[in-house]
Amino acid sequence: xxxSVVVPAYNEDESLPELCAWITRVMEAxxxxxxxxxxxxGSSDKSWSxxxxxxxxxxRIKGIKFRRNYGKSAALNxxxxxxxxxVVITMDADMQDSPDEIPGLYDMIRNQGYDxxxxxxxxxxxxxxxxxxxxxxxxxxxxxxxxxxxxxxNCGLKAYRKEVIKSIEVxxxxxxxxxxxxxxxxxxxxxxxxxxxxxxxxxxxxxGLERFVNGFLDLISIxxxxxxxxxxxxxxxxxxxxxxxxxxxxxxxxxxxxFFMDGYRMTERPIFYFGLLAMVLGTQLFxxxxxxxxxxxxxxxxxxxxxxxxxx
Numbered sequence: 001x002x003x004s005v006v007v008p009a010y011n012e013d014e015s016l017p018e019l020c021a022w023i024t025r026v027m028e029a030x031x032x033x034x035x036x037x038x039x040x041x042g043s044s045d046k047s048w049s050x051x052x053x054x055x056x057x058x059x060r061i062k063g064i065k066f067r068r069n070y071g072k073s074a075a076l077n078x079x080x081x082x083x084x085x086x087v088v089i090t091m092d093a094d095m096q097d098s099p100d101e102i103p104g105l106y107d108m109i110r111n112q113g114y115d116x117x118x119x120x121x122x123x124x125x126x127x128x129x130x131x132x133x134x135x136x137x138x139x140x141x142x143x144x145x146x147x148x149x150x151x152x153x154n155c156g157l158k159a160y161r162k163e164v165i166k167s168i169e170v171x172x173x174x175x176x177x178x179x180x181x182x183x184x185x186x187x188x189x190x191x192x193x194x195x196x197x198x199x200x201x202x203x204x205x206x207x208g209l210e211r212f213v214n215g216f217l218d219l220i221s222i223x224x225x226x227x228x229x230x231x232x233x234x235x236x237x238x239x240x241x242x243x244x245x246x247x248x249x250x251x252x253x254x255x256x257x258x259f260f261m262d263g264y265r266m267t268e269r270p271i272f273y274f275g276l277l278a279m280v281l282g283t284q285l286f287x288x289x290x291x292x293x294x295x296x297x298x299x300x301x302x303x304x305x306x307x308x309x310x311x312x
Contacts, residue, residue, distance in 0.1 A: 002032040004085030008039045008075035009093035013046040023099045036061045037079045042069035073175040080165040092156040098196045105159035115187035119157035121197035146180040236289025244282025250275030
């Protein structure tokens with residue numbers, strides 16, 4: 001199969017028929033073999049009934065229904081597991097992403113050798129204060145911290161080589177950082193394409209400003225797990241040793257002053273409590289690293305690595 005289109009949907013019953021018809025029109029015009037996977041993320045409207053009707057009229061349209069709202073990451077992860085296309089394209093169900101971009105994205109994956117291509121909504125139709133400005137700051141911060149230079153990390157319109165989505169797991173609210181996750185999984189050819197951003201035709205936005213706070217915390221989590229997930233002692237042990245050593249130096253200094261200077265009362269010095277605190281914190285961090293290392297060593301995927309090629 002050429003293309004799998006994965007579409008998470010939450011209360012989008014009005015837009016789904018028009019979106020699927022548009023995708024089908026583009027696919028048939030380009031003679032692609034394809035499937036459309038619609039994930040109903042616990043909608044409270046008629047989204048699932050619409051998906052059932054679309055499936056009955058065209059078996060290439062498939063559906064997954066969650067019992068409750070789990071979020072976009074869970075929906076994408078479930079869609080990735082079901083996808084069979086050589087190229088997997090994700091887009092939002094609100095019709096702000098244009099299916100006319102699909103051939104260009106497909107070409108960049110299959111013919112230009114990209115592992116992942118992210119859309120860049122260079123011209124946006126969102127309120128500038130509530131979305132554009134926070135989004136630019138978020139994208140700048142993510143690019144600087146992760147090393148993945150993209151203008152629009154949060155764009156829902158993306159294309160992936162099949163091997164990418166079968167090699168990564170998306171959970172929590174990590175869908176914003178799939179390019180970062182892919183990079184740390186060893187997929188290095190990541191690009192972007194300027195895409196059309198359309199005005200919302202149906203419904204209302206499902207995201208608020210809190211997504212930027214949650215996104216920053218998720219970015220820190222990804223950076224930590226990617227770098228130290230299999231070697232936690234390298235972080236906690238190092239920090240603990242440094243802090244403990246600082247406390248030890250302070251303790252040796254105060255002990256020397258206590259014995260060689262008459263009337264010196266080290267417990268009356270603020271530095272005494274700082275040194276004591278440093279030794280306690282250093283010990284706790286070292287023990288935390290030691291325990292994390294033991295847990296990591298006993299993890300069932302401790303020797304799980306992504307093998308690109310093998311000759312036998």
